[in-house]
Amino acid sequence: MQGILLAAGRGSRFGADKLRHPLPDGTPMALAAARNLHTALPDALAVVNGEDAELIALLEQAGLSVSVCPHAADGMGASLAWGVAQSETADGWLIALADMPWIALATIQTVAGAVTGPHSIAAPTHQGRRGHPVAFGRAYRDELMALGGDEGARRLLAAHAAEVVLLPCADPGILLDIDSLAQLGR
DSSP: OEEEEEEOOOOTTTTSOTTTSBOTTSOBHHHHHHHHHHHHSTTOEEEEOSSOHHHHHHHHHTTOEEEEOTTGGGOHHHHHHHHHHHTTTSSEEEEEETTOTTOOHHHHHHHHHTOOSTTOEEEEEETTEEOSOEEEEGGGHHHHHTOOTTOTTHHHHHHTGGGEEEEEOSOGGGGOOOOSHHHHHO
8 A cells, every 4th residue: 555645735725834834733734644644654655846845855754755746736636646656556545635634543554454455445434524544446546647636536536436435433633634724723
């Protein structure tokens, strides 16, 4: 299972450098997300836009390989497709977001472990809401590599809803993406 951390967004709604912004404990947001992903999947890859050398250095220090997506400005789908293309021989991909730093390590491990074959898709739920990360088996490689725009894998999940294994968990971090300073303070 290949872990992919999507860290190529510009955080325009945040109003500041979102991914390097410190959490209440002082850890930069993307670094917190990277550490948990790397612990669960040591060969994890971070996809970045290449404009932030300090972010790249932080992610590399956390143990992730880093790949600059030349089409990052096209949106999350383009970055996700790029990450899958960089690891296209993997048996599956777990997609994590750098602005979701509070996902528990056990949740990442559970989602990764739930992909037991090429046609598996797994996602955690908390209080009936689907969250992140989401993992895909190898059979979805071409569809993942064809993604574009800012929608990510939402259409792919809808098209394959019958294959998605939903994993109830007690981890509210799966729903906590940070898009504004106000959300960070909650």
